[in-house]
Amino acid sequence: MHANTQVLSFEALSQRYGDRYKWMVLIIIGVGTIAGVLCTSSFNVAVPALTHTFHLGQDHVQWAMTAFLAAMTIGMLPAAWWLERFGLRRVFITTLWLLIAASVAGFYAHSFVEVVIARLLQGLAAGVLQPLGVMALMRLFPPNIQGRASGILIVGIAFTPAIAPSISGWLLDQFGWHAIFLLGVPFALLALLCAWRWLPAPRKNPIKPFDWPGLGWLSAATIGLVEFVSSLHHSGLASTWTWGQATLTVVSMICYLRHAHQLPHAIIQLHLFNRPTFSRGTLVAFAYGFGLYASTYLIPVFLQNAMAYSATDAGLLLLPSGLALVLTIPFAGRMADRFSPKRITLAGLMVFGASFLVFAMAARQVQYWDIVAATVVGRIGLGLILPALNLATLHEMEPHQLGQSSVVVSYARQLGGVVGVTMMAVFMEWRERVFGMVTPGIFEAYAQGFLLLSAVFALAIIAALGMKDAKRE
Secondary structure, X not given: OHHHHHHOOHHHHHHHHHHHHHHHHHHHHHHHHHHHHHHHHOOHHHHHHHHHHHOOOHHHHHHHHHHHHHHHHHHOOOHHHHHHHHHHHXXXXXXXXXXXXXXXXXXXXXXXXXXXXXXXXXXXXXXXXXXXXXXXXXXXXXXXXXXXXXXXXXXXXXXXXXXXXXXXXXXXXXXXXXXXXXXXXXXXXXXXXXXXXXXXXXXOOOOOOOXXXXXXXXXXXXXXXXXXXXXXXXXXXXXXXXXXXXXXHHHHHHHXXXXXXXXXXXXXXXXXXXXXXXXXXXXXXXXXXXXXXXXXXXXXXXXXXXXXXXXXXXHHHHHHHHHHHHHXXXXXXXXXXXXXXXXXXXXXXXXXXXXXXXXXXXOOOOOHHHHHHHHXXXXXXXXXXXXXXXXXXXXXXXXXXXXXXXXXXXXXXXHHHHHHXXXXXXXXXXXXXXXXXXXXXXXXXXXXXXXXXXXXXXXXXXXXXXXXXXXXX
């Protein structure tokens, strides 16, 4: 009987393991998602080594990061269809195999082109893994414990970016940049073994044709947007290339909207946005991703460029905020089960945005413990947002809409992150050029960067105010 466990249905496995089975599924998916997150957050430390190894400038080496982020964002789009067509077990296991194969290929890469291809495949796998946890959570758990389940799913994923740079830096110093490719492999192998043993056999669902044209238009729009923002840095606003990417983005989006109006099974169905709470929640997710990723980029750069901390000291200074985040998330998950997810999301957005306002107002006089306190408060706000935002956004959706709507929210958050990091880099280079790299100009430049982040969160708060509260039973 144990030999056939891998082909048992969800109902049979639920009878065997009881109420704890859905928690087992959630943890397995969470471990696999951690493998993808490690690939996301570990590779930036290798940029100087790649520049030296392949004798390339940073503008060329950046393709290793851009390819990953673009592939990750695009990889989220077909995840819901794959889940319906092939089932959680097959999609999860196949994606983990792809992640492992791409990681091993990157470890043995001998040219920069091979590095970019390996990163692209890693990004595709990480993109598919991202929304699976939310889909499983919304389908398996009743509303009264979804917040607690969300906290458990997110806590490992949120802690991973805090430790990944230090681990990858050690791997680079000890074994070279190739070893960084293998950072997520142990978690992927563990998730693969557990999935093979405990994930249920797929149900037989009606086969719907896949929307390849829709994927093509959205992929073109995504790549155009990412490259448009990137080209502001390497080509400038007035260049033909920059405006060509802007044109590609707008035309592709218009073509997708026309296509989706005519096709009932479009990859992202437009009628989802008829629900105001979902539409506003998607905007909040985009703004939240923008602020989260941009702040993760801006704060360490501020500490090193303006405050003259070393990379090691900057990392140690940010460690308390990482611990505060991990401690806040389970508490926030339980709060989301008892109180309004919308109000918890609003509180988190206000706290997170206010922490950047402190940096903006006190950038010139900020001291060590001020930085520790501001980053800890900001991460507490982030911890409040993480479990509640999905619940606040998706609570009105029908069960058959949860797969696609979860993908849309994850896609919006990731796209916001890509745009946020790139736009913040462009903005800071502009302000540093205007104010200079010496005191007091450098502090004024970063104060304006933090003010920009506060403004983004103010817009997110405005969008969140229009969301409806989930009904608590």
